[in-house]
Amino acid sequence: NAGVMQNPRHLVRRRGQEARLRCSPMKGHSHVYWYRQLPEEGLKFMVYLQKENIIDESGMPKERFSAEFPKEGPSILRIQQVVRGDSAAYFCASSPGRTLSDTQYFGPGTRLTVL
């Protein structure tokens, strides 16, 4: 059973470009979460999605960031017009979502570097 998959693992963008990060949850998991870890800081929640629905986006910056989890295919975190402050590790996690105590399993992360 493959774990959570993320790609690309490393992404370099110049200021003003767009970044697209992809996450495929574990088989049988219908809940996806995105977290961001800035250098030397803890993980911060960004957004929680189920298939075709955004459930909680309270951690998403108001501008330039968007996320989706379509009926088919991976979840995508999209950052438009990237700035240097967007440089971070972006982790995706998934869970079955049946109960509040369900464990979240993390993917290997995408490390975004903005030049």
Next chain:
Amino acid sequence: RKEVEQDPGPFNVPEGATVAFNCTYSNSASQSFFWYRQDCRKEPKLLMSVYSSGNEDGRFTAQLNRASQYISLLIRDSKLSDSATYLCVVNTPSGTYKYIFGTGTRLKVLA
């Protein structure tokens, strides 16, 4: 006040030592608690869930004190391979399942 607070460390301990980490959380309605381990530049991996009755997994013991709103992790007989950052995680009580992470406690086990 941060929602989840941890001593950042680092804790430098010799092999074989016992080390304990504490974590406090601010929301008394929080319901689920976990310890994750994160190795340098890698993804967090679940170490153990934390229950009110306490739970043990080999050399690791986790405790939850709801009255004082703190969670502890005890590592006995430390190994070099235990060197990592230990993340205290609290699930929000709002029902949206999102995790609130502490900033982590760094442990270095020395030969």
